[in-house]
Amino acid sequence: MEQQYEEISQRYTEQLNDLAKKIETGQTESAEKILDEITRWREDSLFQELGKLTREFHEALQNFRLDSRISSIAEEDFPDARERLHYVITMTAQSADRSLTATENSMPICHDIKDRSRILREQWARFTNRELSADEFRSLSKDISVFLDGLDRDVPVLEENLSEITMAQDFQDLTGQIIGRVINLVDDVEASLVNLIRLSGQHILNDKNDSTAGEESQKQKKGKERDIEAQGPMVPGVDDEAEMVSGQDEVDDLLSSLGF
Amino acid sequence: MALGEPNMKILVVDDFSTMRRIIKNLLRELGFTNTHEADDGNTALPMLKDGDYELLVTDWNMPGMEGIDLLKACRADPDLAKLPVLMVTAEQKKEQIVEAAQAGVNGYIVKPFTAQTLKEKLDKIFERMAG
Numbered sequence: 001m002e003q004q005y006e007e008i009s010q011r012y013t014e015q016l017n018d019l020a021k022k023i024e025t026g027q028t029e030s031a032e033k034i035l036d037e038i039t040r041w042r043e044d045s046l047f048q049e050l051g052k053l054t055r056e057f058h059e060a061l062q063n064f065r066l067d068s069r070i071s072s073i074a075e076e077d078f079p080d081a082r083e084r085l086h087y088v089i090t091m092t093a094q095s096a097d098r099s100l101t102a103t104e105n106s107m108p109i110c111h112d113i114k115d116r117s118r119i120l121r122e123q124w125a126r127f128t129n130r131e132l133s134a135d136e137f138r139s140l141s142k143d144i145s146v147f148l149d150g151l152d153r154d155v156p157v158l159e160e161n162l163s164e165i166t167m168a169q170d171f172q173d174l175t176g177q178i179i180g181r182v183i184n185l186v187d188d189v190e191a192s193l194v195n196l197i198r199l200s201g202q203h204i205l206n207d208k209n210d211s212t213a214g215e216e217s218q219k220q221k222k223g224k225e226r227d228i229e230a231q232g233p234m235v236p237g238v239d240d241e242a243e244m245v246s247g248q249d250e251v252d253d254l255l256s257s258l259g260f
Numbered sequence: 261m262a263l264g265e266p267n268m269k270i271l272v273v274d275d276f277s278t279m280r281r282i283i284k285n286l287l288r289e290l291g292f293t294n295t296h297e298a299d300d301g302n303t304a305l306p307m308l309k310d311g312d313y314e315l316l317v318t319d320w321n322m323p324g325m326e327g328i329d330l331l332k333a334c335r336a337d338p339d340l341a342k343l344p345v346l347m348v349t350a351e352q353k354k355e356q357i358v359e360a361a362q363a364g365v366n367g368y369i370v371k372p373f374t375a376q377t378l379k380e381k382l383d384k385i386f387e388r389m390a391g
Contacts, residue, residue, distance in 0.1 A: 163375055166285050170372045172278040174350055177321060230321035233350035233371070245352045248377050251368050254354060258361050 008045070012038070060199065070192045073185070081182045083238040088175040098168035102161040109154045116147050174233040181232055264386035266291045269312060273297075273304040273330065274319040274348075279371075283317055283348065286375050290382065301325025305333055308340055315385075320349035320356070328360060335364045344385045348373065 015034055022031040123140045126132050132140065234244045245251050270287060272295055274280045284295045296311070298304035300322040308316065316334065320327040327347060334340040346367040347360055357368055366388070367381040 163286075163289065166282055167372075167375065169278050170282055173274070173276040173319075174371060176276055176278075177350060230326060231351055231353050231356070232321060234352050243353055243355070245354060245357065245370065248370055248373060251352070251357055251370050254357050255361055255368060258358065260361055 008041075011041070060196065069188065070196070073189055073192065077185050077188070080238055081185050084178045084182060084235050087235045087238070088178050091171045091175050095168045095171040099165045102164040102168070106158055106161045109158055113151070113154060116150070120144060120147055177232040178235065264382075264390070267294050268292060268314040270295045270315045270317060271298060271304060271307060271311070271313045272317045273300065273322070273327065275299050275322040276319075279319065279348075283378075286378050287317075289375065290379055301327065301330035301333070304330055308334065308343065309337070313343065315382075316343055316345045317348055318345065320347060320351040320360075328356075328363060331360065331363050331365055344389060346381060346385060348378075 015038055019031055019034045019038075022028075022034065120140075120143060123132070123136075123143065127137060127140060231239070234241070234246075245254060270292055272280050272283050272287075274283070277299075280297045280299075284297070287293075287295050296307065296313075298307055301318075302324040304316070304318070305325065307313070316330075318327040318330055325333075327349060331345050331347070334343055334345060344366045345364070346369065347365050348369045348371065350371045351357075352370045360368055366385045369377055369381055
């Protein structure tokens with residue numbers, strides 16, 4: 001290889017020296033001929049390099065096809081992961097909506113309680129300062145009674161809304177599990193790409209020491225099989241819905257059919 | 261301490277702290293304040309073995325020891341064989357529910373669930389345990 005480069009650079013040096021001479025002596029036509037020849041050499045070596053690259057690329061692609069993990073990632077796992085991530089978006093959006101709705105429904109109740117207690121406090125202060133007439137006091141008693149009735153009505157609503165906000169956080173567990181699976185997929189892709197780089201690198205370096213690549217995909221396979229037990233949250237449109245229950249009612253039906 | 265009483269000792273096992281907090285909050289709403297937490301079966305089992313727990317609420321899919329294995333481990337241990345176990349999980353494959361039932365689970369709730377469902381399943385467990 002080095003010898004080849006030396007030869008080429010010597011050829012270039014000779015030609016360029018010749019070219020300089022021709023230009024100095026005003027032999028334009030010969031100078032142009034030399035230039036044409038240099039260009040041709042350049043093109044030849046470019047074509048050679050291109051040919052080499054094409055061959056390497058072709059071989060890398062062949063190996064890429066041979067790595068079945070990669071094709072299954074492209075055909076199944078990526079679309080699957082995309083669906084799962086869409087589902088995460090849907091779930092987080094739903095959760096945000098539920099929380100915001102509960103908050104929006106609670107805020108007016110809180111404002112109302114605050115306003116009414118402020119008015120009562122003012123009246124109460126007048127009462128303790130003995131500024132209230134008997135009629136005004138009767139009216140205050142009635143207001144207090146109405147206020148307390150209102151609390152009996154409003155506080156359970158606030159409690160319910162707060163529970164709703166708490167329950168809306170359940171997305172974190174489910175989306176966490178789904179994202180965890182996608183991260184596993186990304187790890188798989190990374191490992192496969194590293195394999196691919198190693199394989200194509202081997203062709204360029206002509207290194208035949210590729211025993212580790214096989215072990216790697218063997219390991220990935222095992223990792224996949226271990227997943228069978230725990231499935232994670234069901235994602236509509238991705239998981240086989242016939243094998244799954246769609247909600248608590250179906251769980252209860254299934255369990256009672258088992259005599260549970 | 262009788263089952264269903266406010267002070268009964270409950271262990272909540274889930275690898276996601278958010279879900280543990282949700283379940284603890286719901287249990288508190290239902291009047292149960294003596295709740296403890298573990299993040300997987302491996303942490304939970306020793307706690308159960310010397311903790312006098314009266315109810316186990318567990319997830320299925322967890323790193324380390326999964327909920328189904330924790331359930332089986334409990335049933336295999338003479339001291340824990342009768343411990344009521346409620347599964348609260350995103351696992352909704354039919355064969356998994358059957359497996360849990362065969363392993364001796366006392367209730368099975370799929371996520372996402374409601375406060376009402378949790379209350380119903382707990383009531384049912386307490387009812388059966390009393391009867």
